[in-house]
Amino acid sequence: MDKKIKDEEMKKELTEIVQVEEGVSITSKEEKLLAKTELGKKVSRGEITDINYILDNGYVIMESGIVETLIPNLQNDLLLIGRAKGKFGGGKRRIFRQTQKKTKEGNKPRFATLAIVGNKQGIIGMGYGKSKETVPAREKAIRNAKFNIFKIRRGCGSWECGCGEPHSLPFTIEGKCGSSIIKLIPAPKGTGLKVDKEIAKILDLAGIKDVWSKTFGQSRTKINLIKAVEDALKQLMKTKLQEVHYQRLSVAEGPTEKEKVQQKEEEGKQPEVKEVSKYEKRKRVTKRRK
Numbered sequence: 001m002d003k004k005i006k007d008e009e010m011k012k013e014l015t016e017i018v019q020v021e022e023g024v025s026i027t028s029k030e031e032k033l034l035a036k037t038e039l040g041k042k043v044s045r046g047e048i049t050d051i052n053y054i055l056d057n058g059y060v061i062m063e064s065g066i067v068e069t070l071i072p073n074l075q076n077d078l079l080l081i082g083r084a085k086g087k088f089g090g091g092k093r094r095i096f097r098q099t100q101k102k103t104k105e106g107n108k109p110r111f112a113t114l115a116i117v118g119n120k121q122g123i124i125g126m127g128y129g130k131s132k133e134t135v136p137a138r139e140k141a142i143r144n145a146k147f148n149i150f151k152i153r154r155g156c157g158s159w160e161c162g163c164g165e166p167h168s169l170p171f172t173i174e175g176k177c178g179s180s181i182i183k184l185i186p187a188p189k190g191t192g193l194k195v196d197k198e199i200a201k202i203l204d205l206a207g208i209k210d211v212w213s214k215t216f217g218q219s220r221t222k223i224n225l226i227k228a229v230e231d232a233l234k235q236l237m238k239t240k241l242q243e244v245h246y247q248r249l250s251v252a253e254g255p256t257e258k259e260k261v262q263q264k265e266e267e268g269k270q271p272e273v274k275e276v277s278k279y280e281k282r283k284r285v286t287k288r289r290k
Contacts, residue, residue: 079201108132126226153236160188165189
């Protein structure tokens with residue numbers, strides 16, 4: 001048995017050496033993980049280079065590597081949906097929502113998290129993760145958020161503003177989940193995000209800078225309110241628009257030309273390395289000693 005195992009290992013090593021000499025690229029672990037589904041294989045080959053092609057045709061994303069390769073400037077954040085234990089209900093808000101199951105053996109806690117991902121250029125995704133520990137729950141939430149990404153339309157739909165830049169919403173939208181109802185209204189430039197802090201995180205990653213809002217029902221349940229925002233944002237792509245509306249409301253699907261130029265400049269820039277003088281080094285050493 002040992003001889004067979006050794007022979008197989010030797011064969012693998014020889015094949016790898018031959019591939020390197022012939023110029024054949026050996027797939028790494030990340031590339032193997034990416035090439036599980038047909039969609040992932042197309043992305044790894046370079047047949048699909050744009051995320052809009054996947055979202056417009058309605059393909060189901062089953063691998064987080066697809067999103068990571070096609071959207072390099074993707075950012076993620078966790079929403080405060082839980083609350084730490086405190087006296088008289090005054091606990092501090094936190095990322096994890098803890099629930100417990102009473103058994104004969106004792107209490108079995110579980111942790112839930114809600115994550116969002118976006119590129120601040122019209123693409124946003126939300127994901128829910130639950131596990132017995134905090135770290136796996138967070139990873140699940142971020143992974144599920146990458147699976148559930150969708151496009152939105154941005155524009156300048158406020159009658160008080162005519163700047164022609166997609167800084168707000170093109171029209172009023174409304175979403176509902178349970179008894180939580182939220183209405184997002186386009187606002188003029190410079191207004192800011194006049195919404196709840198957690199909803200402001202979602203709109204910021206989506207690329208919306210100015211908006212007004214109205215909430216109805218039980219808005220203190222954060223998860224239902226966040227799902228209502230997701231429902232409202234999805235309606236931006238469902239409504240049919242004509243070419244006149246695109247020009248009048250300055251509607252943008254995806255990054256604008258200015259954002260593309262800024263992104264290229266940021267990619268081309270190299271981080272500046274500041275030289276520390278001897279005097280500053282001595283100051284730091286003396287502070288550490290104190």
